[in-house]
Amino acid sequence: MLFCYPRRIMFEETMQLSHNDMIVPFQLEQSALRGRLVRLGTTLDDILCKHQYPPPVARLVAEAATLACVLGSMLKEDGIFSLQAxxxxxxxxxxxxxxxxxxxxAYASFNNESLSTVPDRFCELLGTGYLSFTLDRGAGFERYQGIVEIDGDSLTKSAQHYFLQSEQVHTEIKYFATAGGPPWQVAAVCIQAMPRTEDIGDHDLDRIPDGWDEMIALLHTLTPLEAMDTALHPHDVLFRLFHEGGVRVHDTQHIQHRCRCGLARAEQALATLSEAEALEFSDDNIVEVKCEFCNSTYRFTLAEVAALRGAD
Ligand SMILES: [Zn+2]
Structure with missing residues (x-):
């Protein structure tokens, strides 16, 4: 059985205010740059405790979850933002x-046997493949999808590469994570150039946004301790880093692990099965639907599946 570290109990004992599981949007008013500071702790514990991932896989899931927060919260449109590698x-x-x-x-699929045969390096773990970003705004809206080859020595580098090459937007992300967990702790700070209207049709990537080099140099002075110390208010971190850039913060978005699966979705999926498929997937008269994200299992008898098919 997996042991989940009692972070909340610790929190009550110490009575320290914890600035965690949040996205803090900001902009740098001396330049046309904007950014996000993300910290995840308990949320990651909740995601990772549902599975028994080997440490290299858990670290990748943590990085993917952090990037989803960073990049999903940068979008102007609301919807479901998915990152897939x-x-x-x-x-x-x-x-x-x-x-x-x-x-x-978040979740990962992996092969435990072949995992033990490769070094714990990003490119070896994922191999050759691609990284995709999807924004699903629901029925009636077109789905947005962007794809880039997996490249570089981390998921973060591949995401940066995507924004520069495919979106022509200068993006720099600094990602920090504890080596293991639970408790897990990660943080990321992203700076991105704001799209400029006069740039429409202009793909000149050599054109460095005003103030870019100075702000990136400041970003790289951020230490893991400052980024991940949950006793340190994110506003203080951003002010220390970017006060020369005229940093201005916007409303904080709090993050929690929440899955969208449920009985109704499982029923919807089963209603599409033919009688022969339902029989093939059944074991001892029971068909199981398992959510890959949160590991919840929904069980139905073959008679219940037949009734769902009839109701469709
Ligand atoms: Zn679920």
Whole structure:
């Protein structure tokens, strides 16, 4: 059985205010740059405790979940933002999705046997593949999807590469994580150039946004301790880093692990099965629907599945 660290009990004992599980949007008024500071702790424990991931896989899930918060919260449109990495390595799939109300979920598919044969390096774990970003705004809206080859030595670097090459937007993300958990703790600070209207049709990537080099240099002075110390208010971190850039913060978005699965969704999925498929998937007269994200299992008898088919 997996042991989940009692972070909340610790919190009550010490009575310290914990600035965690949040996204703090900000902009740098001396330049046309904006950013996000993300910290995740308990939320990641909740996501990772649902599975028994080997440490390298858990670290990738943590990074994917953090990037989903960073990038999903940068979008102007609300919806479900999904980050997916697919490769031919031992970790064949990484998925993290974020909704604008602060719900986060994530999971990984991996092959335990081949995992033990490769070094704990990003490119070896994922192998050759691609990283995709999807924004689903619901019925009646077109789905947005962007894809880039997995490249560089981390998921974060691949995401940066995507924004520069495909979106022509200068983006820099600094990501920090504890080596293991629980308790897990991660933090990320992202700076991105704001799209400029006069740039429409202009793909000149050599054009460095005003103030970019100075702000990136400041970003790289951020230490893991400052980024991940949950006793330190994120506003203080941002002010220390960027006061010369005229940092201005916006409303904080709190994050929690929340899955969108449920009985109704499981019923919807089963209603599409033919009688032969339902029989094939059944075991001892029972068909199970398992949510890959949160590991919840929904069980139905074959008679219940037949009734769902009839009701469809
Ligand atoms: Zn679920």
């Amino acid at each position: 697919k490769g031919d390595g031992p970790v064949s799939l990484l998925v993290a999705d974020y909704t604008a109300d602060g719900a986060l979920r």
